[in-house]
Amino acid sequence: MxxxxxxxxxxxxxxxxxxxxxxxxxxxxxxxxxxxxxxxxxxxxxxxxxxxxxxxxxxxxxxxxxxxxxxxxxxxxxxxxxxxxxxxxxxxxxxxxxxxxxxxxxxxxxxxxxxxxxxxxxxxxxxxxxxxxxxxxxxxxxxxxxxRQLSAQLTYFFTLMVTLTLLFSALIFNFYSLERQQVMLKQNMTEAVVHISTAAQNHIENHKAVIQNTANQLNLMADTPEQWQAILSSLHQSYPSFISMLIADPAANIVNASPLSRLLSIQKQQQSINIKDREYFIESFYNHRFFVSSAFLGRGFGNDAIIAMSAPFYLDEQHTKIAGIIEGSLDLSHFSYIDQVNKYSTDESVVMVDEQNQIIYASEKLAFKPLSQFNFVINKGVYRANLDLINIHNTTSIVPEYIYTHHELNNGWTVYILKEFSPLLKLAEEQMFSSFILLLISLVCTFYISTKLSTLLTVPLEAVANQFSQPDTGKASTIDENSPKEVFSLYQRLVTSKQQLVAHQLELEQTVANRTAELEKANIKLTELVDRDPLTGLYNRRYAERKFGELLDFCLRSEQAITVVLLDLDLFKRVNDNYGHLAGDECLRNVSQLMQTYFKRDIDIVARYGGEEFLLILPLSNALHIEQHLNGFREALSQLNITSPEDKQSFKVTVSIGAITANADYNVQLDKWIKVADDNLYQAKQQGRNRTIINIISD
Ligand SMILES: Nc1nc2c(ncn2[C@@H]2O[C@H](COP(=O)(O)OP(=O)(O)OP(=O)(O)O)[C@@H](O)[C@H]2O)c(=O)[nH]1
Missing domain, CATH: 1.10.1760.20 (Arp2/3 complex 21 kDa subunit ARPC3)
Structure with a gap:
């Protein structure tokens, strides 16, 4: 703000x-x-x-x-x-x-x-x-x-630049040109007003001198009214700006006048005209001085706007005996000749006022009555100019009517020169209008140029973008060789980058594939490890319990029997005690290997149940042969020579086996099966070990 x-x-x-x-x-x-x-x-x-x-x-x-x-x-x-x-x-x-x-x-x-x-x-x-x-x-x-589109951005930027540059320069140019015109105008008007004032002043001074000189002439050489009349008439002929001239005697009666015809016609009607009440008579006759009146409307000899110039004249050289006064009425309308010499500008007018602001002369087009008051108001409205502005007709309007300048004469009169304001405004308006037209043309050009410019840039860029958005067809470049250097270089760099990227991507894909394969292997291994017993390599108890459900379902569908077996090495503690723990471990490994050779169907689950205890889940069991098969294993184990890894001593172990064979629908919970197998195992141990006890449960 x-x-x-x-x-x-x-x-x-x-x-x-x-x-x-x-x-x-x-x-x-x-x-x-x-x-x-x-x-x-x-x-x-x-x-x-x-x-x-x-x-x-x-x-x-x-x-x-x-x-x-x-x-x-x-x-x-x-x-x-x-x-x-x-x-x-x-x-x-x-x-x-x-x-x-x-x-x-x-x-x-x-x-x-x-x-x-x-x-x-x-x-x-x-x-x-x-x-x-x-x-x-x-x-x-x-x-x-x-x-936004590049073309729109470019166009806007150019439009801004053009608008601002043009408007600013146009305004500054207009401003200075109008300023200059105003200075010149002011100068011309000042010169004109001085010229007119001087001319008017000279006109008055000349006529004042005429009256004064005539009074002197009358003093010296004329004694009779006839002589006075002759002087007056010839004088009037030489100075027609006097509308009338007269000579009055000491009794204030007009004795001579020019034009004489007027006096004669008046005298015919009224006998004589007395002017003792006129200011010019009083001032010159009683005060013995040269006198110039204010402007007034004449009477007697007419009623034109006049000023009276009067001087006394005398009968003797000492100026003691006054003979009368001489008076000339200067026709104010004669000032129009001064105005006419000023006719270089049609929109200019002249106003001349006396010291009481009465209009002595005003140019015709102003339509002022002579001797009316000259009223004007100085305009301080919305228009600012370095000129003095006034209103004379519509004094309340904010729009100025005239530019004016004035000059005061020696006698207190003032000459005004008025110039119409509207042509100046019109000029400013025309300049502004031409700025507008220039702006419009420039904007059209700007639109055209910026569109072309943006096309120069966007078309190659678009081509580059298209080139890279389409799948690589292996075709050669479609980029125009004439595209701008920067765009072509961008394209080339992008091509190189793309090739590097593709190569890198292939390399990456290969690495990923290798890593994935390795990971898969590791994963399988890990899964196995999770499910395997580390000492024997057999499945662990968790795996067996998890798999039992799947096997049960399978056997249920085919109504097959399942055998669940618990095997416990006999007196294993002694093995550890006699041959050492490593021998115990070796023993466990040998038993496991043997078990895997005996129970080798894919579907069989051979698991270490804990310590020296093993669990077998044998689906699709043949109830008639299972016990025999278990005993076959038991006997084979009892024949197996196990060598202690430390002292290379050989020893043998036996196993007690508790088992259950039943249809799959016997029970869904493995615990129930194990419970029976465990009971049987217990029985086997009780009955002296190295034996098999099995329950075959049929429907
Ligand atoms: N070396 C070795 N010994 C184990 C392992 N797991 C369990 N044992 C041992 O196995 C022995 C089992 O002993 P017990 O439960 O008393 O049974 P046993 O000596 O086999 O006697 P019965 O089962 O009654 O025939 C313990 O001494 C355990 O320390 C193992 O992984 N390695």
């Missing part, structure tokens, strides 16, 4: 308002309501200058319009141009016509001035936003909804 209190003024109220630039920045970066608040503050500064609260409406609306347009991703300059075209201009028009009483001829200027102002501060704000990246941190408040 503070900034806005000091608007930079161009000719005739063209104001460049920095506050409005801030408003546009707020609209673009922060949105409509921030912009509205900024506009309110900025308008307060403007209002002090314009003295009109309506600026709140204009600029508040403009701020909201720009803010909402920004939310729709419309560039500020385009939005502002649209605002002034659709809302601003009609609003200023109505405001000017309804509230400011501005004549229609001035509206073009006022409206285009506002539009130009709008475009300038919007362009300036947009460029500031582009140029000061620090402002972008505010940008989060209003996000771009869509990505």
């Amino acid at each position: 503070l900034i806005n209190c000091f608007p930079i003024q161009f000719f005739a109220n063209v104001q460049f308002v920095l506050g409005n630039t801030m408003t546009v920045i707020a609209a673009v970066l922060l949105g409509p309501w921030y912009a509205f608040v900024t506009a309110m503050m900025a308008s307060t500064g403007l209002m002090l200058v314009w003295d009109s609260p309506h600026v709140y409406l204009f600029f508040g609306l403009e701020a909201l319009f720009l803010g909402y347009a920004r939310r729709r991703d419309i560039y500020a300059l385009y939005a502002d141009a649209a605002y002034w075209l659709l809302i601003g201009a009609p609003m200023v028009y109505l405001y000017a016509v309804l509230l400011m009483d501005i004549p229609p001829s001035h509206l073009g200027f006022i409206i285009s001035k506002q539009g130009i102002n709008g475009l300038i501060y919007t362009s300036l704000a947009s460029l500031l936003i582009l140029a000061i990246p620090k402002l972008w941190f505010l940008k989060d408040k209003v996000k771009d909804r869509h990505r």
